[in-house]
Amino acid sequence: MTILRTEELYKHFDGVQVARDVNFSMEAGEIRCLIGPNGAGKSTFFKLVLGEHQPSSGRIYFSDQEITRLRSFERVNQGIAVKFQVPGIFPDLSVWQNMQIALQNRLHRHSMAGSIAKALAFVGLSDKAGELAGVLSHGEQQWLEIGMAISTEPRLLLLDEPTAGMTPEETSRTGEIIQALNREGMSILAVEHDMEFVRQIAHKVTVLNFGEIFAEGTINEIEAHKEVARIYLGTADDDE
Amino acid sequence: MGMSQQEGAGVPRSEGRSPDWLLLLNGPQTLGRGPLFWVGFVLAVLAAVIYPFFMDAWSVGNTAYFFCWVFMALGLSLIWGYAGSLSFGQTAFFGLAGYTYGVVTMNFGAAYGMSLVGLVLGVGMSCLGALMLGYILFYGRISGVFLGIVTLSTTLVFTTFMAQTAGSQWAIGDARLGGDNGMTGMPPLTIPWFGSDIALYSGVPLYYLLLAMLVLCYLCLRILVNSRFGNVLVAIRENPHRTEMLGYDIRRYQLIVFVIGSGLAGLSGVLYTAWGQYISPSSMDLAAAALPIIWVAVGGRKDLTATLIGTLVVLGVFQNLTIFGSYYAFVIMGLLLVVVVVFLPEGLIPGLVKLAGHLRRRKGDLA
Numbered sequence: 073m074t075i076l077r078t079e080e081l082y083k084h085f086d087g088v089q090v091a092r093d094v095n096f097s098m099e100a101g102e103i104r105c106l107i108g109p110n111g112a113g114k115s116t117f118f119k120l121v122l123g124e125h126q127p128s129s130g131r132i133y134f135s136d137q138e139i140t141r142l143r144s145f146e147r148v149n150q151g152i153a154v155k156f157q158v159p160g161i162f163p164d165l166s167v168w169q170n171m172q173i174a175l176q177n178r179l180h181r182h183s184m185a186g187s188i189a190k191a192l193a194f195v196g197l198s199d200k201a202g203e204l205a206g207v208l209s210h211g212e213q214q215w216l217e218i219g220m221a222i223s224t225e226p227r228l229l230l231l232d233e234p235t236a237g238m239t240p241e242e243t244s245r246t247g248e249i250i251q252a253l254n255r256e257g258m259s260i261l262a263v264e265h266d267m268e269f270v271r272q273i274a275h276k277v278t279v280l281n282f283g284e285i286f287a288e289g290t291i292n293e294i295e296a297h298k299e300v301a302r303i304y305l306g307t308a309d310d311d312e
Numbered sequence: 313m314g315m316s317q318q319e320g321a322g323v324p325r326s327e328g329r330s331p332d333w334l335l336l337l338n339g340p341q342t343l344g345r346g347p348l349f350w351v352g353f354v355l356a357v358l359a360a361v362i363y364p365f366f367m368d369a370w371s372v373g374n375t376a377y378f379f380c381w382v383f384m385a386l387g388l389s390l391i392w393g394y395a396g397s398l399s400f401g402q403t404a405f406f407g408l409a410g411y412t413y414g415v416v417t418m419n420f421g422a423a424y425g426m427s428l429v430g431l432v433l434g435v436g437m438s439c440l441g442a443l444m445l446g447y448i449l450f451y452g453r454i455s456g457v458f459l460g461i462v463t464l465s466t467t468l469v470f471t472t473f474m475a476q477t478a479g480s481q482w483a484i485g486d487a488r489l490g491g492d493n494g495m496t497g498m499p500p501l502t503i504p505w506f507g508s509d510i511a512l513y514s515g516v517p518l519y520y521l522l523l524a525m526l527v528l529c530y531l532c533l534r535i536l537v538n539s540r541f542g543n544v545l546v547a548i549r550e551n552p553h554r555t556e557m558l559g560y561d562i563r564r565y566q567l568i569v570f571v572i573g574s575g576l577a578g579l580s581g582v583l584y585t586a587w588g589q590y591i592s593p594s595s596m597d598l599a600a601a602a603l604p605i606i607w608v609a610v611g612g613r614k615d616l617t618a619t620l621i622g623t624l625v626v627l628g629v630f631q632n633l634t635i636f637g638s639y640y641a642f643v644i645m646g647l648l649l650v651v652v653v654v655f656l657p658e659g660l661i662p663g664l665v666k667l668a669g670h671l672r673r674r675k676g677d678l679a
Binding site for chain 2: 122143144145148149153154156160161162163164165166169172173174176177181217220221223224
């Protein structure tokens, strides 16, 4: 079953085309990574899927339901969640309160404590529940945000550079979290620059360039693609 | 995972054991919590109850006058401190409600509960005005400093309009709007009673009514800010983008809280008008519009208790300054705002609480 599909998606700002004829499709249960050089349109594509930008033309489908005109919060309530590149948490509130706000839409207060504890254990923050979210390390803030995002019980999780600024250990732990979520049936779409990390998690990779889908395939196919290597991976010249 | 490991500032200690209302009164969105705070609260209320027995009539009436304003401050704390939307225009709703009360009671009198009808209609008008303005603001994605500019502009337009209503053509029924001189002569709040109605002129009965309303309003707001609704307000203040991406329609929440807070400003307007039997454009103008910001910012906008205490203290200080220093009082108030914003951006009371906690920890470390 297709979880996310776009049809002839275009977006332009003041004449500058940032997404052109994007026909994207990913299956439920997939981990897909979006890669591409800076300015390729990855963030714009995310914002179009999230409803933060309205497309100039084209359509977006989530589980075969058209969501093109839905507002962001409505898309979240349909089953899409996001983790931003810069941790989107509530820094002056405790880790517990952060999770409470994420969960309270779906749970009664009396069953909340158990669910918060479970979610915090999943992202490895059980012993930080009483601390202010703003004082957590960068990696912990990223995990807290993942915990908050998955509390909405999404079917599709968007991750915008989930390992940005992380240590190698934190990156590896983040990969494990993502793979564990995927094993539970969650589809993942991630923008990522760290090719090592992409190799660790991706079932398929989509390469964007100048707002268009440039190539698509497994990580091995993408790494073997000479044009991709030339525009993005920077290895073609070495081979020649 | 044991609850004892989690206990901290933002982790509920007694989840599942205490009744809902108690948890909501004591929730993390309010600074004062625990038995010591509530003992202090009861003592403060008792002190307020016996206050008229020891003070002269003028002081009691003056304190009642201070109480009139606190509702507007609590409403602004809700809109600005809790939900993060700085409204510079709360006096517009104050004035709208005051004039509405005047129009109703000057046309229909105060008998048969008409003054209470005037109160309800006054608050209702301010809520309706806030609903219309708020819809444009929040659904038009106006935020930050622009929200302050638009709300202040609206207030100044309304003030200017009311100031030019001096002619006899500016009357609604028997109620002359009065232009710059304002509207005067409306009856006070009057409680229907067996035999004869009780007119609450500035005095002890009005003081007790306002005290009871204030305590009730404060407790209800504590429950509101610690509820799920309050959690979302605080989340919007902290990170509106994230809040929306957790599935909340943040504009709806912002609009609702703007209406509630402006309704409280309207309540202040009615009570002020009924207390002094007078309302004029000067109670809404630029200087008047700035004062609630100062009360709330100086006390501590992110907490209801800090706002309540701060407002009463600043009102008292301001009144004394105006007696002795006339318009210099405004200069000093402005200076006070600047000093607090620069050195204690969270406000005086949260600043003092933080300092006390710091000193206690230091003492603990040394011991």
